[in-house]
Amino acid sequence: MTATLNQQYVPAHGVRAPAGRAPSLRIGPTPVLAGIGVGAAAVLALWWTNTTTISTLGDYLTNAGRITGLLAGYGVIILLGLMARVPALERGIGTDRLTRWHAMGGRYTVTMLTAHALLITWGYAVTARTSVVGQGLSLVRGYPDVLYATIGAVLFVIIGIVSARAARKRMSYEVWHLIHLGTYLAIALAFLHQFSTGADFAGNKPAQIAWSTLYGVVTLLLVWYRVVTPLRVAARHRLRVEGVRQEGPDVVSVYLSGRYLDELKAEPGQFFRWRFLTPDSWWASNPYSLSAPVSGGRLRITVKEAGGHSASLAQLRPGTKVMASGPYGAFTGGVRRRRKVLLIGAGVGITPLRTLLETLPGRPGDITLIYRARHMSDLVLRAEIEEIAFDRGARVHYLVGTREQLGGDPLAAEQLEYLVPNLKHHDVYLCGPESLTAATRDSLREAGVARRRIHHESFEF
Ligand SMILES: Cc1cc2nc3c(=O)[nH]c(=O)nc-3n(C[C@H](O)[C@H](O)[C@H](O)COP(=O)(O)OP(=O)(O)OC[C@H]3O[C@@H](n4cnc5c(N)ncnc54)[C@H](O)[C@@H]3O)c2cc1C
Structure with a gap:
C-alpha cells in the first residue's frame, strides 16, 4: 500500500543557513593532494635513509621491491582515508571526485603491490642464487607474516579485478560492495609483515610509531564516520x-x-x-x-x-x-564563483538542482534552469519548479524529446549559447546520466566555460 501525502510541498524560497551558525569546514583538492604528495615523499625518504649501497642486480631488484612495497602500504591506507566519509573532504572535494581518486589510486596500488611481491622475491632469489619459485616458497614457509601478507595481496588483486568497470557491471552493487569490504581483511593480513620483515621498519621504532599512527588515525576515521555517526544520527534525529x-x-x-x-x-x-x-x-x-x-x-x-x-x-x-x-557531496552553493548560474538537469538528476534553484542567492535573471527529458512524463517536480522560478525571476527551458525529434543534440555548444546569453560567464551545475553529463561538459568547454566552473554530480558509483 502506498501512503500518499496530499499536501503540495511548500517551497521555502531563499532558505539559507540559520544566522550565526558556523560555516562548515571544507578541505579542497589542493591541500589534500599536497598532503598525499608530502606523505609519499616522506615514505621515499624512509627508504633513502635506510639504504647504504646498491651495487648488484639483486640489490637493485630488492630495493625496487622495497620502494613499491612502502608506496603500496602507504597507498592502501590513503585509499581508505579518502573513503572514510570525512565531512570536510566530502564538502570540499565531493563524493564523486573522491571516488574517482579512490578508483584510480586503487589501480596504481594493486600494480605496486604485485610489483613489490615479484621484485622482492626475484631480488632475494638473484642474491641467494636460487629459483624465483623456490625463493617464494621458502619465504611463505619460513615467515608466517609473509604467508598472511601473500593471502592479503591475493585478496587485493581479486578486489582490484572485481572493481574493474567491466566486471563491476556484471554484478549487483551489494555483491560488489561485500567483496570490496574484503579490503579491510587484506590490510589487516598484510600489516604485520611490514614490521617483522620490512627492512625499513624492523628495529626502527620511530618509523613503526609513525606508520601505526597513520593506520590508527584512518581506522578511527572509518569507524567514527561510517559506523558511529549513522548510529548517532539515528538516535539524535x-x-x-x-x-x-x-x-x-x-x-x-x-x-x-x-x-x-x-x-x-x-x-x-x-x-x-x-x-x-x-x-x-x-x-x-x-x-x-x-x-x-x-x-x-x-x-x-x-x-x-x-x-x-x-x-x-x-x-x-x-x-x-x-x-x-x-x-x-560538494555539489552546493559553496563552489559557486559567479553571480550568474546555469543549472542543467536531466531526468531524475533534477533533484539536487531543484533544491539549488530555490536556495542559491540571486537576483531575477541570475539563475537559469535547463531541464532535459525524453518524454513529458519524465519531467518531475515540474509544478514546484515553475512556482519557484516565477517567484525568483529565474528562467526555465524544457528540452523534451529524442535527439531525432529535436533535430540534434539540444545540449550542443551552440544550442546552449543560444539559450543562455553570456554562457561563459556562468557557473554551471550539471546532473544527470553519466553519458549525457560527459557530452554536456564537452559542449560547455567548447562554449568557453572554464573547467573549474562546471560542477558535476554523478548518480553512478
Ligand atoms: C550521489 C548520488 C545521488 C543520487 N541521488 C538520486 C536521487 O535524488 N534520485 C534518484 O532517483 N536516484 C539518485 N541516485 C541514484 C540512486 O542511488 C540509484 O538509482 C539507486 O541506488 C539504485 O539502486 P536500486 O537497488 O534501485 O537499483 P540497482 O539495480 O541495484 O542499481 C542500479 C545502479 O545504481 C547504483 N547503485 C545501486 N546501489 C547503490 C548504492 N548503495 N550506492 C551507490 N550506487 C548504487 C549502481 O551503479 C547500480 O548499477 C543517486 C546516486 C548517487 C551516487
Missing part, C-alpha cells in the same frame, strides 16, 4: 517516513520527519545514504539527494525506479524508521 507521494509513473517523493534536523547542516545539493528499516531493505543503504531544502523538521527525497531498492520506496509506510548517513 529519530528519522521516520512521514509519507510517500507519487510524482510520476515510476517516481516517488519520500517525506521524512525528525528532530533537530538543522544540526545535520545539510546544504542544498547534498545527498544522504538512506537505510529504510523494513524487513526487506534494512541491509541496503542507497544514496539519494535532497529534493527540497531542510525545512520545518522535514526532509524530502525524490526517487526514480532503477532497481530493487528504489522500487521498494513506493511501498514505504508512514512511521518506518530510517537511518541516514550524511550529508555528503
